[in-house]
Amino acid sequence: MQAMRVLRLVTHARTRQPVLLLGEVDGERCVPIFLRRPQADVIAIGPRDDSVPGMTQDLLVPVVAQLGHPLVGVEITALVEGAYSAELVFESGTRVEARPSDVLALAVREGLPIGMAESILDEVGQPIAELFPDGGDSPPEEQMKEFREFLDDVSPEDFSNPSS
Numbered sequence: 001m002q003a004m005r006v007l008r009l010v011t012h013a014r015t016r017q018p019v020l021l022l023g024e025v026d027g028e029r030c031v032p033i034f035l036r037r038p039q040a041d042v043i044a045i046g047p048r049d050d051s052v053p054g055m056t057q058d059l060l061v062p063v064v065a066q067l068g069h070p071l072v073g074v075e076i077t078a079l080v081e082g083a084y085s086a087e088l089v090f091e092s093g094t095r096v097e098a099r100p101s102d103v104l105a106l107a108v109r110e111g112l113p114i115g116m117a118e119s120i121l122d123e124v125g126q127p128i129a130e131l132f133p134d135g136g137d138s139p140p141e142e143q144m145k146e147f148r149e150f151l152d153d154v155s156p157e158d159f160s161n162p163s164s
Contacts, residue, residue: 001075001115001116001117001118002024002025002026002027002115002116002117002118002121003024003025003026003113003114003115004022004023004024004025004031004076004114004115004116005022005023005024005025005114006020006021006022006043006108006114007021007022007023007030007128008020008021009021009040009043009044012034015034017034017035017037018034018035018036018037018040018043019032019033019034019035020032020033020035020040020043020104021033021131022076022114022116023128024121024125027121028127028128028129029121029125029126029127029128030125030126030127030128030131031076031116031120031121031124031125031126032126033076033084033100033101033104035100035101035104036099036101039099039101039102039104039105040101040105042055042057042105042108042109043104043105043108045109046108046109047108047109047110047111048109048110048111055109057105057106057109058109060106061106061110064090069090069091069092069094070090070091071088071089071090071091071106071110071112072089072090072091072112072113073089073107073112073113073114073115074086074087074088074089074103074104074106074107074112074113074114074115075087075089075095075103075114075115075116075117076100076103076104076114076115076116076117076120077117078117078119078120079117079119079120079123079124084100084120085097085100086098086099086100086102086103086104087103088103088106089115
């Protein structure tokens with residue numbers, strides 16, 4: 001399992017679908033994940049902040065922690081026929097399957113680690129340098145321009161058959 005970080009949240013030009021770009025923490029690859037709009041809106045709000053009114057999903061982590069099952073991370077576990085699978089990972093080792101957009105929204109809100117199966121990165125990972133020639137740490141405006149150019153040429157169907 002590779003540790004991942006959020007690079008950018010953008011809207012795909014052709015489909016108007018939100019796309020979250022995850023990049024390896026200690027690596028050079030990234031993976032775009034098409035999201036559902038409500039979860040993208042949560043991710044856009046960012047990490048939970050006590051100065052901002054809470055959201056419904058903000059109840060999950062404190063409730064399960066009080067029940068003795070702290071949530072320690074989320075993982076994107078598989079990519080089958082263009083669809084990602086994901087799991088919530090609890091301190092006890094218990095795993096609960098959930099939609100990738102839900103686990104990613106929860107991870108961003110709670111600052112939880114995001115893991116991704118190495119097999120996914122091997123199948124669809126793109127070198128960050130190809131998407132962001134000036135590097136992942138270039139100014140956000142430049143990153144957005146470069147990533148939008150990439151998104152103009154990709155669609156969710158591009159991930160439906162990674163072997164082609």
